[in-house]
Amino acid sequence: MLETVGHPSLDALTDAAVPRNIRLSRPLALEAPQGEHELLSGFRAMAAKNEVWRSFIGMGYSGCIVPPVIQRNILENPGWYTQYTPYQAEISQGRLEALLNFQTMVGDLTGLAVANASLLDEATAAAEAMALCLAVNKRSKARRFFVSERCHPQTIEVVRGRALPLDIEVVVGDETALDFTPPLFGLLLSYPATDGSIRDYRALVERAHREGALVAVATDLLALALLEPPGAWGADVAVGNSQRFGVPLGYGGPHAAFMATRDEFKRDLPGRIVGVSKDKRGTPAMRLALQTREQHIRREKATSNICTAQVLLAVMSSMYAVYHGPKGIRAIAERVHGLALAFDAALRRRAYRLPEATIFDTVRVDTDATQREAILRRCRARRINLRTLPSGSLCIAFDEATSAGDFFALLEAFEAGPAPSAIDATYRGPFARTSPYLTHPVFQRYHSEHEMLRYIRRLEAKDLSLTTSMIPLGSCTMKLNATAEMVPVSWGDFAWIHPFAPVAQAAGYRELFERLEGALAQITGLAAVSLQPNAGSQGEYAGMLVIRAYHESRGEGHRRVCLIPTSAHGTNPASAVMAGMRIVPVRCDEQGNIDLADLNSKAETHRKDLAAAMVTYPSTHGVFEEVIREFCSVVHACGGQVYLDGANLNAQVGLCRPGDYGADVCHINLHKTFCIPHGGGGPGMGPIAVAAHLRPFLPGHPVVPTGGERAIPAVSAAPFGSASILPISLAYIAMLGAEGLRRATQVAILNANYMARRLDPHFPILYRGRGGLVAHEFILDCRAIKRSSGVDVVDIAKRLMDFGFHAPTVSFPVADTLMVEPTESESMEELDRLCDAMIAIRGEIAAIERGEMDRDNNPLKNAPHTSHDLAASEWNHPYTREQACFPAPWTRHHKYWPPVKRIDSVLGDRNLVCSCAGMEEYVES
Numbered sequence: 005m006l007e008t009v010g011h012p013s014l015d016a017l018t019d020a021a022v023p024r025n026i027r028l029s030r031p032l033a034l035e036a037p038q039g040e041h042e043l044l045s046g047f048r049a050m051a052a053k054n055e056v057w058r059s060f061i062g063m064g065y066s067g068c069i070v071p072p073v074i075q076r077n078i079l080e081n082p083g084w085y086t087q088y089t090p091y092q093a094e095i096s097q098g099r100l101e102a103l104l105n106f107q108t109m110v111g112d113l114t115g116l117a118v119a120n121a122s123l124l125d126e127a128t129a130a131a132e133a134m135a136l137c138l139a140v141n142k143r144s145k146a147r148r149f150f151v152s153e154r155c156h157p158q159t160i161e162v163v164r165g166r167a168l169p170l171d172i173e174v175v176v177g178d179e180t181a182l183d184f185t186p187p188l189f190g191l192l193l194s195y196p197a198t199d200g201s202i203r204d205y206r207a208l209v210e211r212a213h214r215e216g217a218l219v220a221v222a223t224d225l226l227a228l229a230l231l232e233p234p235g236a237w238g239a240d241v242a243v244g245n246s247q248r249f250g251v252p253l254g255y256g257g258p259h260a261a262f263m264a265t266r267d268e269f270k271r272d273l274p275g276r277i278v279g280v281s282k283d284k285r286g287t288p289a290m291r292l293a294l295q296t297r298e299q300h301i302r303r304e305k306a307t308s309n310i311c312t313a314q315v316l317l318a319v320m321s322s323m324y325a326v327y328h329g330p331k332g333i334r335a336i337a338e339r340v341h342g343l344a345l346a347f348d349a350a351l352r353r354r355a356y357r358l359p360e361a362t363i364f365d366t367v368r369v370d371t372d373a374t375q376r377e378a379i380l381r382r383c384r385a386r387r388i389n390l391r392t393l394p395s396g397s398l399c400i401a402f403d404e405a406t407s408a409g410d411f412f413a414l415l416e417a418f419e420a421g422p423a424p425s426a427i428d429a430t431y432r433g434p435f436a437r438t439s440p441y442l443t444h445p446v447f448q449r450y451h452s453e454h455e456m457l458r459y460i461r462r463l464e465a466k467d468l469s470l471t472t473s474m475i476p477l478g479s480c481t482m483k484l485n486a487t488a489e490m491v492p493v494s495w496g497d498f499a500w501i502h503p504f505a506p507v508a509q510a511a512g513y514r515e516l517f518e519r520l521e522g523a524l525a526q527i528t529g530l531a532a533v534s535l536q537p538n539a540g541s542q543g544e545y546a547g548m549l550v551i552r553a554y555h556e557s558r559g560e561g562h563r564r565v566c567l568i569p570t571s572a573h574g575t576n577p578a579s580a581v582m583a584g585m586r587i588v589p590v591r592c593d594e595q596g597n598i599d600l601a602d603l604n605s606k607a608e609t610h611r612k613d614l615a616a617a618m619v620t621y622p623s624t625h626g627v628f629e630e631v632i633r634e635f636c637s638v639v640h641a642c643g644g645q646v647y648l649d650g651a652n653l654n655a656q657v658g659l660c661r662p663g664d665y666g667a668d669v670c671h672i673n674l675h676k677t678f679c680i681p682h683g684g685g686g687p688g689m690g691p692i693a694v695a696a697h698l699r700p701f702l703p704g705h706p707v708v709p710t711g712g713e714r715a716i717p718a719v720s721a722a723p724f725g726s727a728s729i730l731p732i733s734l735a736y737i738a739m740l741g742a743e744g745l746r747r748a749t750q751v752a753i754l755n756a757n758y759m760a761r762r763l764d765p766h767f768p769i770l771y772r773g774r775g776g777l778v779a780h781e782f783i784l785d786c787r788a789i790k791r792s793s794g795v796d797v798v799d800i801a802k803r804l805m806d807f808g809f810h811a812p813t814v815s816f817p818v819a820d821t822l823m824v825e826p827t828e829s830e831s832m833e834e835l836d837r838l839c840d841a842m843i844a845i846r847g848e849i850a851a852i853e854r855g856e857m858d859r860d861n862n863p864l865k866n867a868p869h870t871s872h873d874l875a876a877s878e879w880n881h882p883y884t885r886e887q888a889c890f891p892a893p894w895t896r897h898h899k900y901w902p903p904v905k906r907i908d909s910v911l912g913d914r915n916l917v918c919s920c921a922g923m924e925e926y927v928e929s
Contacts, residue, residue: 005754005755005758005832006754008758008761008762009754009757009758009761009777014747014750014751014754015750017750017753017754017757017777018659018750018753020774020775020777021628021753021757021773021774021775021777021778021779022628022659022660022753023628023630023632023774025633025665026632026633026660026664026665027659027660028658028659028660028661028664031658031742031743031746032526032527032658032742032745032746033526033742034523034526034527034737034741034742034745035519035523035738035741036741037738037739037740037741037743037744038738038739038741039739040486040488040739043488043735043738043739044488044491044492046738047492047731047735048495050512050515050516051492051495051497051498051512052497052512053511053512053515054497054498054501054509054510054511054512054513055387055508055509055510055511056496056497056500056501056509057387057388057389057505057509058387058388058389058406058410058413059253059388059389059501059502059504059505060388060389060390060391060399060400060401060402060403060406060414061389061390061391061399061401061502061504061505062198062200062365062366062391062399062401063156063157063158063198063391063401063504063707064126064156064158064159064244064245064247064721065245065247065253065256065502065503065504066226066247066248066253066365066401066403066404066405067248067253067403067404067405067406067500068247068248068249068250068251068252068403068404068405069250069404069405070250070251070252070320070324071250071323071324071327071453071456073327073453073456073457073460074250074320074323074324074327074456074460075494077457077460077461077464078316078319078320078323078460079316079320079493079494080490080494081464082469082470082471082485082487082490082681083464083467083469083471084099084316084319084464084467084469084683084684085316085485085490085681085682085683085684086469086470086471086482086485086681086682086683087099087315087467087468087469087470087682087683087684087685088469088475088477088480088482088682088684088685088810089312089315089480089682089684089685090103090278090291090292090315090684090685091292091814092801092805092810092811093289093290093291093292093907094283094289094802094805094868094902094903094904094905094906094907095466095467095468095805095810095868095900095902095903096466096467096468096684097289097290097463097466097467097903097904098462098463098464098465098466098467098903099315099319099463099467099684099685100278100290100291100292101290101463101466102318102319102322102323102463103121103122103276103278103315103318103319103322104278104280104290105322105323105325105326105446105447106119106121106122106246106260106262106318106319106321106322107119107120107121107277107278108442108444108446109225109249109321109322109325109442109447110225110242110246110262110264111264112440112441112442112443113225113228113229113233113441113442114223114228114233114234114235114239114242114262114264115232115233115234115235115236115242115439116233116234116235116239116241116242116264116265116266117235117264117265117266117267117270118264118265118266118267118269118270118273118277119262119263119264119265120262120263120264120273120274120275120276120277120313121275121276121277121278121292121313121315121318121685122246122260122261122262122275122276122313122314122315122317122318122686123243123260123261123262123263123274123275123310123313123314124261124310124312124313124314124538124539124542124686124720125245125257125259125261125538125720125721125722126156126159126222126243126244126245126261126721127156127158127159127161127162127163127718127720127721128162128166128261128542128719128720128721129243129244129245129261129262129263130155130159130162130163130192130220130222130243131162131163131165131166131167132243132263132274132275132310133190133192133220133241133243133263134149134163134166134167134172134190134192134220135166135170135274136220136241136263136265136269136272136273136274137149137189137190137217137218137220137240137241138172138189138190139272140218140268140269140272141189141190141216141217141218143216144187144188144189144216144217145187146186146187146188146189146216146217147171147172147173147189148172148173148174148175148186148187148188148189149163149167149172149173149174149175149188149189149190149191149192150174150175150176150177150179150182150188150190150191150192150217151163151164151174151175151176151191151192152176152177152178152179152191152192152193152194152197153176153177153178154179154193154194154197154198154199154201154203155192155193155194155197155198155222156194156198156222156721157198157706157707158705158706158707158718158721158722159192159194159222159721160176160706161705161706161717161718162717162718162719162720162721163192164176164717165549165716165717165718165719166582168584168717169549169552169582169583169584170582170584171584175188179191179193179203179205179208182208184211184212184215184217187215187216187217188212188215188217189216189217189218190217190218190219190220191208191212191217191218191219191220192220192221192222193205193208193219193220193221193222193239194221194222194223195221195222195223195224195227195231195234196223196224196227196231196363196364196365196366199366199368199393199397199399200344200361200363200364200365200366200367200368200399200401201359201361201362201363201368202231202361202362202363202364202435203362204434204435205219205221205237205239206237206238209237209238209239210238213238218240218241219238219239219240219241220239220240220241220242220243221234221239221241221242221243222242222243222244223242223243223244224244224248224364224365225244225246225248225249225262226248226249226333226336226337226340226365226404227337227364227365228437228441229330229333229334229336229337229437229441230334230337230338230341230364230431230436230437231364231431231435231436231437232435232436232437232438232439233437233439235264236439240265240266240269241263241264241265241269242262242263242264242265243261243262243263243264244261244262245259245260245261245262245721246259246260246261246262246317246318246321247259247260247317247321248403248404249320249321249324249325250320250321250323250324250327251317251320251321252499252500252728253499253500253501253502253503254498254499254501254726254727254728254729255498255501255502255503255510255513255722255724255727255728256503256721256722256723256724256725256726256727256728257503257538257687257720257721257722257725257726257727257728257729258314258316258317258538258686258687258726258728258729259314259317259726260313260314260315260317260318260320260321261314263275270294271294274310275310275313276292276313276685277292277293277294278290278291278292278293279291279292279293279294281293281907281908281909282907282908283904283905283906283907283908284866284905284906284908285870285872285904285905287904287905289904289907291907291909310539310541311539311540311541311573311574311575312539312540312541312685312686312688313685313686314683314686314687315683315684315685315686316681316683316684316686316687317683317686317687318686319684323456323460325442325447326446326447326450326456326459327450327451327456328451329442329447329448329451330440330441330442330443330447332451333442336404337364337431338429338430338431339404339429340364340365340402340403340404340406341364341365341429341431342427342428342429343365343402343406343411344363344364344365344366344367344402345363345427345429346411346423346424346427347367347400347402347411347414347415347420347423348363348367349423349424349427350415350418350420350421350422350423350424351367351369351418351420353420353421353424354418354419354420354421356369356370356371356418356420357369357370357371358370362433362434362435364431365401365402365403366399366400366401366402367399367400367402368393368397368398368399369397369398369399369400369418370395370396370397371396371397371398372396373396376392376396376398379398379417379418380392380398382416382417382418382419383414383417385417386413386416386417388410388413388414388417389502389505389506389509391504400414411423466903467684468805468808468809468810468900470482470484470485472808472900473808473809473810473834473837473838473900474809474810474826474827474829474830474834474835474838475809475810476809476810476811476812476824476825476826476838477810477812477813477823477825478626478781478782478783478812478813478816478822478823478824478825479573479624479651479652479781479813479816479817479823479825480676480682480813480825481654481673481676481677481825481827482682482825482827483654483679483827483828483829483830484679484827484829485679485680485681485732486679486735486736486739488735488739489679489731489732489733489735489736489739490681490732492731492732492735493728493729493731493732497512498512498513498728498731499728501513503707503708503722503723503724503727504707504708507708513724513727516727516730516731516734517535517724517727517730519734519738520533520535520730520733520734520737521533521535521691523734523737524672524691524693525693527653527657527658527661527737527745528650528653528661528662528663528667528670528672528693529661529662529663529664530661530662530663530667530669530670530693530694530695531663531693531694531695531696531699532693532694532696532698532699532702532712533691533692533693533694534546534691534692534694534702534703534710534711535689535691535724535725535727535730536691536703536705536710536711536718536719536720536722536723536724536725537671537689537690537691537692537703537719537720537725538687538688538689538690538720538722538725538726539686539688539689539690540575540650540651540671540673540675540676540688540690541575541578541579541690542690542719542720542725543650543671543672543673543690543691543692544575544576544579544580544618544647544649544671544690545579545582545583545719546671546690546692546703546716546719547647547669547670547671547692547694548566548579548580548582548583548585548616548618548647549583549701549703549716549719550669550692550694550698550701550702550703550716551583551615551616551645551647551668551669551698552583552584552585552615553701553714553716554645554697554698554701555615555645557700557701557714560643562612562613563612563613563614563615563643563644564584564585564586564613564615565585565586565588565610565613565614565615566580566585566586566587566588566615566616566617566618567588567589567590567603567606567607567610567614567616567617567618567639567644568580568587568588568589568590568617568618569589569590569591569592569598569618569619569620569623569624570589570590570591570592571592571596571598571620571623571624571625571817572618572619572620572624572649573620573624573649573651573817576618576620576649580616580618585615585616588606588610590602590603590606590617592625595771595772596623596625596627596770596771597623597625597627597629597630597631598619598623598629598631598635600631600634600635600638603617603635603638604638607638607639607641607642607644608642610642611642611643612643614639614642614643614644615644615645616639616644616645616646616647617635617639617644617645617646617647618647618648618649619632619635619646619647619648619649620648620649620651620652621648621649621652621656621662622652622655622656622773622779622780622781623652623771623779624651624652624817625770625771625783625817625818626756626771626778626779626780626781626782626783626823627771627772627773627778627779628655628773628774628779629773630773630774632665632666633665633666635666636665636666636667637666639666640666645668645669645698646666646667646668646669647667647668647669647670648662648667648669648670648671649670649671650662650670650671650672650673650677651673651676652779652780652781653670653672653673653676653677654676654677654749654752654780654825654827655749655752655753655779655780655781656749657677657745657746657748657749658742658743658745658746658747658748658749659746659749659750662693663693663695667695668694668695668697668698669692669693669694669695669698670692670693670694671690671691671692671693672690672691672692672693673688673689673690674688674689674690674691674729674730674732674733675687675688675689678732678733678736678737679732679733679736680729680732680733681732687726687729688726689725689726689729689730689733690725691725699712700712700713700714700715701714701715701716702715702716703715703716703717703718703719703720704716704717704718705718705723706718707723708723710723710724748828749780749828751828752780752826752827752828753779753780755780755826755827755828755830755835756778756779756780756781756782756824756825756826757777757778757782758832758835759782759824759826759835759838759839760778760782760824762836762839762843763784763824763839763842763843766842766843766846767784767785767786767789767822767842767846768784768785768788769782769783769784769785770782770783770784770785770818770821771783780825780827781823781824781825782823782824783817783818783821783822783823783824784812784821784822784823784824784842785818785820785821786800786820786821786822787819787820787821789849790820792853793849793852793853793859794852794859794860795849795852795864795865796820797814797815797820797821797822798814799864799865799867800822800842800845800864801814801822802864802867802868802906803845803848803863803864803867803868804841804842804845805867805868805900805902806863806867806868806869806888806889806891806895806902807841807844807845807891807892807895808892808894808895808898808899808900809838809841812824812825813825826838837892837894840892841891841892844891844892845864848862848863848864849864852864857882857883858882861880861881861882862881862882862883863883863887863888863891866881866888866905866906867906868902868905868906869888869889869902869905870901870902870903870904870905871889871901872905873885873888873889873905874888874889
């Protein structure tokens, strides 16, 4: 491979590709590398420092039982967790069906027409609901948003933080005394409330609508199995967390949040939506719909910067609903409700003071200080955690995992004696649900483990993952997620700790955080790290808020201009706008590099108001730009801060450090560079590293102390983001060590340059850096091919499916191009296989150019080809079935069959269907 790229060694290649003025002069100061067995033994000892008590804390997080058939075959299965985001729908039909089930489940339970395919967590979903209310409420010119004081504290905090830079006034208070003067554009209510009470909001919703305000409701899916859904009493938006549907607590995540709304608001719904279309044969097929809503398209005009979802966790939650079905879900809800009723009755019999309120799973007990401390002392003796409200009342939240032993231990702690012998758990009263839910056949069929296993495997077989072949996506870093890295995620000592359990019970997690933060600080060359942001886009947003807070602390709050190169990721301008910035674009030259003269001009023009510049390095065009130090110096000279998008940190680890060449903030995509798997489109993690002067502003949290002494508000619901997947990244760093990380980076650069050299004679490389080299990714220019043959990049992407490959990134960052990133994980054999496939496809294009193949009826325009094509009685193409279905030798030994033909994207957007009810009938109509 080195011979092909023309360099004698990896070090020589590195010297040629990476500018010398940013290179590290010494190795990273990291722990010595460990083998897999040694690592897992150490992780066992670390995990054992956590104490898993029974937590009855609630606050949006509940104990649950993960069906083993789901844990083993989805959570722990690389066929599910190594899939990419389903942008290539034809090879993503399995997870798209599971996500459609998720949307159906959410829509049914909330009583609203359209649900998305998950969001990051409940608190950020509530903030997104506020943004949706503002965007769609054309009746109101108001900038005030009301939040009920009965919402969870972390939700209130995140909503307040999101509102601040957008000049939205958040009013937190008692909704029973709500005054609509001055006007409000929206309300956020909680149903049930954080203390467990359930209120009738019908009259309030009617009044809000009369006053021109929309109503969002934070709710609980399990409660909605018994309670009248928000959509039935007029709510416009419903949000919440699906964690209690079969996903471990994980000290806060990852969990799939949800959002549902009215049909007329679907084009403003953030996140991804799965819709139903059909393929060229007329077969029902699913795809991501209305993608023009996404920030990659709308950029600074986007109302959300959401770039990801929590697909793997949404799949788990949807499968939990499929496995249990409506009767099973109702039975679980009634058991939980029955435990709460029995406990309530036992305490009332002992003359405890309990509010007269309708409840679902949470009992509130009003106590004085002496009584409260005695109860808590007895609970601690029994390894039980309760929640104490600011008023001093105690809350006890029951869940699916509450055992008889847990229940009796609670009774003992409250000295309440035996529970009532019989409790009717049927929910009755003014809020009782009468409408059906989960009526689609998918929720009726798979209630035995054998049938469930087969259903999961059938869906898995429809998808292409890293278990099939490499996924060469530029900007996305789809690389090996080593099994040893994944193993600790399922351990109970990591999985079953409540995020708001006393800090002393999470000593193992504390060690994990400290080690990972220290390693990331060393790798980036920055002083401090916050692990709270639970997605790359969330890291961007948090970093920009830190910069904003820094300027305000210096009396320079007027600094609001953000310079962003035109080549930037779409999340960059969207995140900056959400942080209250005004975007000023900076041009790139014909070679794709930042135009330094334009940067100087723009920086000088906005010198007094310059807050920041956002830059991706290596560039989004896949090269190490020589001027990165000058870029940072120009911004600093004008009083701005440099935000470095860490999407391409994969090409820097061990070679150079953002903090050394001028970055002040860097977000780190742990799901890219540090091996957390993509899970079909999530989970991800986006911690931020900051320079010393920004340390005081790192995100805080209202429940668990985090961040600096001048912390910005929380950006995520949990204090440490999706904590349970952090062992993956620490394991990756610990097993490689400093030299291994450096070598991984060098091999990633080698692999990219090797592929670029092999493909350049067939597909010109659009941008190159020093010595004609690229960084860890490169762009294939297909624009001339489109002119000469009529074949576009989408045709190439679909044809690659016939070879058993996922396509590179299509038309980003330049239209009609393919962006390739092989990563360091892939062998030479796999790289050659993809190169051979691309070269063979170029040969087919050449045949079209020569007139030997029809411009409209050829293997590319008709791709992908399915097993149905092979077996069909009719074949109306001027090429053979063998060329269509077996275009390369390896396809005869192991063939991945796309389950559907090319999907009609226009039809999918024009006929948006967001639930799986009536798919067959929809296609027929």
